[in-house]
Amino acid sequence: xxxxxxxxGLKEVAGKASExxxxxxxxxxxxxxxxADTYRAFDFSAVQVAVNEEYVLxxxxxxxxxxxxxxxxxxxx
Amino acid sequence: xxxxxxxxGLKEVAGKASExxxxxxxxxxxxxxxxADTYRAFDFSAVQVAVNEEYVLxxxxxxxxxxxxxxxxxxxx
Amino acid sequence: xDAQLMKPFEVTNEPLEPARYMEYVTHSEAxxxxxxxxxxxxxxxxxxxMYLEYEAYVPMAEKKLAExxxxxxxxxxxxxxxxxxxxxxxxxxxxxxxxxxxxxxxxAAYEANEYAIEQIKKVVPIWKKEMWEDGEEWIGDQSYKPxxx
Amino acid sequence: xDAQLMKPFEVTNEPLEPARYMEYVTHSEAxxxxxxxxxxxxxxxxxxxMYLEYEAYVPMAEKKLAExxxxxxxxxxxxxxxxxxxxxxxxxxxxxxxxxxxxxxxxAAYEANEYAIEQIKKVVPIWKKEMWEDGEEWIGDQSYKPxxx
Numbered sequence: 474x475x476x477x478x479x480x481x482g483l484k485e486v487a488g489k490a491s492e493x494x495x496x497x498x499x500x501x502x503x504x505x506x507x508x509a510d511t512y513r514a515f516d517f518s519a520v521q522v523a524v525n526e527e528y529v530l531x532x533x534x535x536x537x538x539x540x541x542x543x544x545x546x547x548x549x550x
Numbered sequence: 551x552x553x554x555x556x557x558x559g560l561k562e563v564a565g566k567a568s569e570x571x572x573x574x575x576x577x578x579x580x581x582x583x584x585x586a587d588t589y590r591a592f593d594f595s596a597v598q599v600a601v602n603e604e605y606v607l608x609x610x611x612x613x614x615x616x617x618x619x620x621x622x623x624x625x626x627x
Numbered sequence: 628x629d630a631q632l633m634k635p636f637e638v639t640n641e642p643l644e645p646a647r648y649m650e651y652v653t654h655s656e657a658x659x660x661x662x663x664x665x666x667x668x669x670x671x672x673x674x675x676x677m678y679l680e681y682e683a684y685v686p687m688a689e690k691k692l693a694e695x696x697x698x699x700x701x702x703x704x705x706x707x708x709x710x711x712x713x714x715x716x717x718x719x720x721x722x723x724x725x726x727x728x729x730x731x732x733x734x735a736a737y738e739a740n741e742y743a744i745e746q747i748k749k750v751v752p753i754w755k756k757e758m759w760e761d762g763e764e765w766i767g768d769q770s771y772k773p774x775x776x
Numbered sequence: 777x778d779a780q781l782m783k784p785f786e787v788t789n790e791p792l793e794p795a796r797y798m799e800y801v802t803h804s805e806a807x808x809x810x811x812x813x814x815x816x817x818x819x820x821x822x823x824x825x826m827y828l829e830y831e832a833y834v835p836m837a838e839k840k841l842a843e844x845x846x847x848x849x850x851x852x853x854x855x856x857x858x859x860x861x862x863x864x865x866x867x868x869x870x871x872x873x874x875x876x877x878x879x880x881x882x883x884a885a886y887e888a889n890e891y892a893i894e895q896i897k898k899v900v901p902i903w904k905k906e907m908w909e910d911g912e913e914w915i916g917d918q919s920y921k922p923x924x925x
Contacts, residue, residue, distance in 0.1 A: 555833060557831055557832075557833055557901065557903055558831060558903035558905070558914045558916070559914045561831075596916070600833070600836055600901070603833075603835055603836035603839055604836075605899075619833055619836065619901070621833070621901050622903065622914070622916050623916030624897070624898070624899065624900060624901055624902055624903060624916065625897070625902070625903050625904040625914070625915040625916045626830070626832070626837075626861055626872075626873065626896050626897065626900050626901075626902030626903070626904065627814050627861075627872065627873050627893055627896045627897045627902075
């Protein structure tokens, strides 16, 4: 199982701020694919992913228990 | 008569913050000469002059009633 | 101010008090303190903002703010830094972000402060939603991918 | 704060309260507020400062501060500015000068603020005397003649 975190527009499309999904093995790219299939109304093209609160590349592997956050372009300040 | 204003090191050399001197006609240059003769312990080479609270050139004329301030290099901030 | 209660890198729902952060960074070796406050502006390109809604990935955002603080201390030795960002609903003129930097000399205090806001706008997971008169919109710089440097 | 009591360009013997000037420049069209505080540093080039003594040609200094404010509004449209300088005896960490600038966008707020302190150091008739452990000295940039631009 992994923990997914949604923010801003994606949170609105998903209708939730987080959810847990079953996961045994795979990369960040696989999870983004899953999310894009699940939340088709959201454009993932500019989204970065953070695993356990650090930005990672799409090739990074994700292990059960990880926190995976989808980070749309930020706009703080 | 004109009103002279002294600051910082010049005030210490003159032993006063201001004084009035008799004056009928002349330029800023004349007054600087008078001050340099009067307060020989002070180096006037880097001093600017303000007449009535505005920086002026040495060629500016000074009229009775004017306020003449000797402005050593400033160091505010 | 009780220094114990002070978190120098924080994301909070509470209104920000700039003076606290100025005091926090001021010390005997500082000759210059710069403070930046990002405030909610009413008009942008002819559109009227009613209010803003800020959201953050709080634990990661606080970590990233602290990382910016570490970078600044490395790039501008002798600096002290506090960076705080407010989230939730903000009205016109409310302060969204406060950056306080002290440094022995002024040039560093200006540069480090500006560096902080630029980094915030690039890498800190905080999002702003503009609530216009006629709609709403999540704002994001679509041209920049955080972490892609 | 009572705006009536607020002089945005002032030379004063009283301690400076930065928050007052931030509030003064903040308004609904501002998206960024920058504040600079020049503070008394204890050590300079290995010499220890006990305290500082500031002196000003007050009426001319206030006039020059106001002129800097006018220049800023011309160079960075939409800015609001307050610049105040304290005189008298200042202890370590006391604030000697406060510059507050608001602007629609942040770049202008930083630039205008830095412009103000640079102009102060060139043309505003204020002088600083360093009181060291072993003596005292009036500080002045001997290389620059105010008014010679």
